[in-house]
Amino acid sequence: MSSENSIFKGMGTKLFSQTILLLSIFLVQSVYAEAWVPTSKASRKETSFTMDYGGVSNDNDYFLHLSPNLSYNLNEEFGLSLSLPLNLLMLDNEPKLETSRTGQLREYDYNEAADYFRVINYIWYGQYEREAPGKLTYSLYVGDIRDGRIGHGTIVNQYYNNVRFDVYNAGVLADFNSDYVGVQFFSNSLYSRDVNAARVYIKPLALGRLIYRLYNYITVEWEEEDEDDYEYIGMMQSRGNVVDEAGRKSVIEEVDPLKRKRRRPIPRQVSKYSKMEIEENDAWYNRLTIGTTRSFDSNKPYDLQYSQTGIPTRQENRDLPIVAENGKVNIEGYDIEYRLLNMKYWEFTPYMDVNRIRELENSGGTHYGFMARFGDKDINVVFKPELRRMSSNYIPMYFDSFYEVERFHGNLTSTDPMIPKFRDAEGKPTSGGISGYFHTLLLNYYGYSLEASFEKYEGERNSRIFLASYIPLGSNLTLSFFYTKKGFDGTGEAFKLDDASLGAAELSLPIGPIQLRLQNLRRWTYTDGDPGFKSFDEQRILMSSSFAL
Numbered sequence: 001m002s003s004e005n006s007i008f009k010g011m012g013t014k015l016f017s018q019t020i021l022l023l024s025i026f027l028v029q030s031v032y033a034e035a036w037v038p039t040s041k042a043s044r045k046e047t048s049f050t051m052d053y054g055g056v057s058n059d060n061d062y063f064l065h066l067s068p069n070l071s072y073n074l075n076e077e078f079g080l081s082l083s084l085p086l087n088l089l090m091l092d093n094e095p096k097l098e099t100s101r102t103g104q105l106r107e108y109d110y111n112e113a114a115d116y117f118r119v120i121n122y123i124w125y126g127q128y129e130r131e132a133p134g135k136l137t138y139s140l141y142v143g144d145i146r147d148g149r150i151g152h153g154t155i156v157n158q159y160y161n162n163v164r165f166d167v168y169n170a171g172v173l174a175d176f177n178s179d180y181v182g183v184q185f186f187s188n189s190l191y192s193r194d195v196n197a198a199r200v201y202i203k204p205l206a207l208g209r210l211i212y213r214l215y216n217y218i219t220v221e222w223e224e225e226d227e228d229d230y231e232y233i234g235m236m237q238s239r240g241n242v243v244d245e246a247g248r249k250s251v252i253e254e255v256d257p258l259k260r261k262r263r264r265p266i267p268r269q270v271s272k273y274s275k276m277e278i279e280e281n282d283a284w285y286n287r288l289t290i291g292t293t294r295s296f297d298s299n300k301p302y303d304l305q306y307s308q309t310g311i312p313t314r315q316e317n318r319d320l321p322i323v324a325e326n327g328k329v330n331i332e333g334y335d336i337e338y339r340l341l342n343m344k345y346w347e348f349t350p351y352m353d354v355n356r357i358r359e360l361e362n363s364g365g366t367h368y369g370f371m372a373r374f375g376d377k378d379i380n381v382v383f384k385p386e387l388r389r390m391s392s393n394y395i396p397m398y399f400d401s402f403y404e405v406e407r408f409h410g411n412l413t414s415t416d417p418m419i420p421k422f423r424d425a426e427g428k429p430t431s432g433g434i435s436g437y438f439h440t441l442l443l444n445y446y447g448y449s450l451e452a453s454f455e456k457y458e459g460e461r462n463s464r465i466f467l468a469s470y471i472p473l474g475s476n477l478t479l480s481f482f483y484t485k486k487g488f489d490g491t492g493e494a495f496k497l498d499d500a501s502l503g504a505a506e507l508s509l510p511i512g513p514i515q516l517r518l519q520n521l522r523r524w525t526y527t528d529g530d531p532g533f534k535s536f537d538e539q540r541i542l543m544s545s546s547f548a549l
Contacts, residue, residue: 054542062091081121108166117170133281166319197295205285287339301420347373365390382442393428418532481505515544
């Protein structure tokens with residue numbers, strides 16, 4: 001990492017520097033900043049009003065950070081979090097801003113239309129990917145997305161839509177699930193709507209059974225039917241659970257009360273990859289799923305406009321380079337899975353995905369894997385190994401944590417003029433194949449959680465690592481972080497910090513009625529005169545005062 005990107009350069013006070021240094025040592029160099037809480041968990045905050053205030057060191061300048069926040073949670077079914085983050089300049093060091101005055105807003109925080117979506121942390125309804133036999137489930141999430149994914153995550157996975165300081169995206173995750181069909185939808189931004197993906201799936205065995213039962217119901221003579229044979233048809237009952245005009249229970253229930261006694265299903269916590277909520281009702285015909293995914297960048301950069309010095313030209317009133325030529329990139333895929341086991345303490349689901357990038361010649365890949373869960377809702381382990389076989393110019397997880405930058409700057413560690421990701425992929429061989437793997441492990445122990453994944457392919461610079469954890473250290477003391485890096489060789493380079501490293505960490509501890517939060521964030525910006533996107537770290541010492549509503 002270059003000296004101008006050093007974590008500690010520009011620290012104005014000894015106390016600030018020592019505090020961050022101690023935190024860095026404590027985290028064993030995993031200090032990449034802002035609390036890592038997956039999107040689904042982050043949206044479950046209690047109803048409260050919170051005020052964050054403190055100091056921020058950003059690119060050798062110092063700011064006063066103020067952020068009022070209102071969070072609302074209605075019975076774990078609906079919630080929102082709105083805030084107004086303000087960074088007010090206190091000390092402007094070299095290089096000086098063109099117009100610099102104490103108290104002014106940081107120049108790139110609110111300089112384009114998309115930035116005003118910063119007021120939306122999230123708005124949510126329901127829980128993404130929740131499946132419950134016999135029920136219709138649906139969800140909607142709008143806001144900051146930390147781990148956006150579609151299906152098995154072979155095309156869209158670990159998508160982080162706000163990896164830049166200078167642009168804010170309010171993305172969308174939504175789905176609809178039933179015993180027969182379902183839909184998942186993802187968009188990186190309500191404003192730009194550049195990256196979108198949708199997956200539609202069917203459960204053919206359940207659909208076939210429904211059609212067969214409907215056919216029998218229609219063709220059988222009413223007089224010949226046995227009252228005890230009336231069962232559920234789809235999600236509706238044909239008879240036996242109807243209340244008459246007097247408000248009585250069904251005739252069957254009045255004659256034999258034991259008929260209506262059922263074993264109460266034990267709900268299981270819905271978690272990433274393990275989506276089925278009630279295992280007792282998970283019939284064999286409900287376990288086969290076939291899906292198709294369509295994802296695209298509707299405005300993919302192909303060529304940029306460069307100055308005579310080889311530096312990309314910046315768009316007026318936008319923190320982006322001028323795109324000289326653009327187009328559309330489409331990645332489509334088909335997937336199949338069957339849940340072989342779904343028990344209280346065991347779950348096993350093998351799957352296969354076949355994908356291709358339509359705009360690249362002979363670009364395709366096949367993914368083979370399974371999801372295995374061991375344990376109950378409080379203590380469990382989820383293991384998801386995946387083998388991959390692909391063409392040399394195929395890119396798995398094309399839309400990932402780095403895509404918001406890579407769509408303009410495909411090779412983040414290259415010193416050459418920046419080239420968009422699609423154009424970089426277009427230069428790869430169209431013949432030959434490579435193989436590799438992507439393995440994921442999740443550990444949950446009551447309030448503690450850890451996620452780790454590692455990716456490796458044949459060839460140079462084809463490795464990726466991801467680590468994330470949320471660790472309560474006491475009644476209010478918490479440590480959370482994530483770290484990810486791609487495009488390196490060998491495990492020895494996995495934790496070598498460079499421009500292809502991304503992460504976040506926070507140590508939060510109570511001091512009386514105030515919560516002290518120590519943070520460090522690494523993200524990118526794009527400003528005038530830079531040859532590409534610039535990564536650097538922002539340190540924060542914040543205090544939070546919260547009032548329950």
